Amino acid sequence: MSNSPQPALQEIVCCMGQPVAGNPTQFMMERAFAAAGLDDWRYLTLEVPATNLTNAILGLRAMGFCGANFTIPHKVAAIPLLDGLSPAAELMGAVNCVKRDGDKLLGENTDGKGFVESLRTVLDPAGKKFVVLGAGGAARAIAVELGLSGAADITIVNRSETRGQELVTLLTDRVKISSHLVQWKGDYEVPADCDVLINATSIGLGDAQARVAVDGNSLRKELVVADVIFNPPRTRLIRDAEQRGCRTLDGLGMLVNQAVIGFKIWTGVDADANVMREALEEFLNI
Numbered sequence: 587m588s589n590s591p592q593p594a595l596q597e598i599v600c601c602m603g604q605p606v607a608g609n610p611t612q613f614m615m616e617r618a619f620a621a622a623g624l625d626d627w628r629y630l631t632l633e634v635p636a637t638n639l640t641n642a643i644l645g646l647r648a649m650g651f652c653g654a655n656f657t658i659p660h661k662v663a664a665i666p667l668l669d670g671l672s673p674a675a676e677l678m679g680a681v682n683c684v685k686r687d688g689d690k691l692l693g694e695n696t697d698g699k700g701f702v703e704s705l706r707t708v709l710d711p712a713g714k715k716f717v718v719l720g721a722g723g724a725a726r727a728i729a730v731e732l733g734l735s736g737a738a739d740i741t742i743v744n745r746s747e748t749r750g751q752e753l754v755t756l757l758t759d760r761v762k763i764s765s766h767l768v769q770w771k772g773d774y775e776v777p778a779d780c781d782v783l784i785n786a787t788s789i790g791l792g793d794a795q796a797r798v799a800v801d802g803n804s805l806r807k808e809l810v811v812a813d814v815i816f817n818p819p820r821t822r823l824i825r826d827a828e829q830r831g832c833r834t835l836d837g838l839g840m841l842v843n844q845a846v847i848g849f850k851i852w853t854g855v856d857a858d859a860n861v862m863r864e865a866l867e868e869f870l871n872i
Contacts, residue, residue: 698731700844807831
């Protein structure tokens with residue numbers, strides 16, 4: 587019989603999605619595991635094409651992974667392969683985070699929660715009026731969580747009337763929040779009673795000069811302007827809003843906070859958000 591020591595068991599979380607050139611979440615998670623003394627935890631990035639998603643989740647179950655993140659194109663397709671959803675994920679119709687609970691895999695969506703936690707550093711969303719630019723996955727997650735956090739009113743501004751109305755109907759009928767649609771044509775003029783403007787589109791991703799079609803004269807200094815884009819963090823919208831005296835939120839806060847929430851879901855331990863933020867800034871060379 588061999589007397590050699592047995593290898594330590596490892597707790598593994600993975601990210602399944604499209605091929606990526608590096609993964610900022612993996613970088614943050616590994617740093618946070620180390621800072622929390624969770625030496626046996628690992629976060630893996632796995633490139634999983636849509637045709638292999640079912641087999642990948644079977645593998646996740648078989649190998650005892652503690653959980654997973656899902657990126658595009660799996661956030662909706664993964665749902666029927668799971669054993670249950672949180673109320674928020676069920677409303678959004680998308681998951682980005684999964685936790686193992688015994689022999690079950692339970693889906694959650696931390697995108698909107700991450701945004702709301704970032705927003706709380708400058709403003710309590712309860713009772714406030716919001717304008718959300720876009721009606722895609724990020725907009726949907728953010729709008730639902732704002733509604734669940736007590737927002738008074740949400741206006742969805744979107745170029746596609748059909749897609750925008752789908753989100754408005756969801757917010758009105760199921761989240762039970764006052765919601766309206768404005769079809770986006772030309773430069774959008776932010777209403778004078780709006781408290782927070784959120785760019786939830788992909789405009790600005792990888793392009794610091796890309797312009798979001800918003801009337802600059804409507805950016806009042808009382809307004810909070812937020813952008814979900816984290817690379818680059820100082821988008822043109824953020825810079826223009828700062829010049830107008832607005833308080834601003836870049837996309838780094840949303841990304842860090844959704845990672846903090848996922849970390850807690852998997853480990854039961856509170857992550858050090860400062861460690862995650864520093865890791866993200868290092869990853870992005872900022």
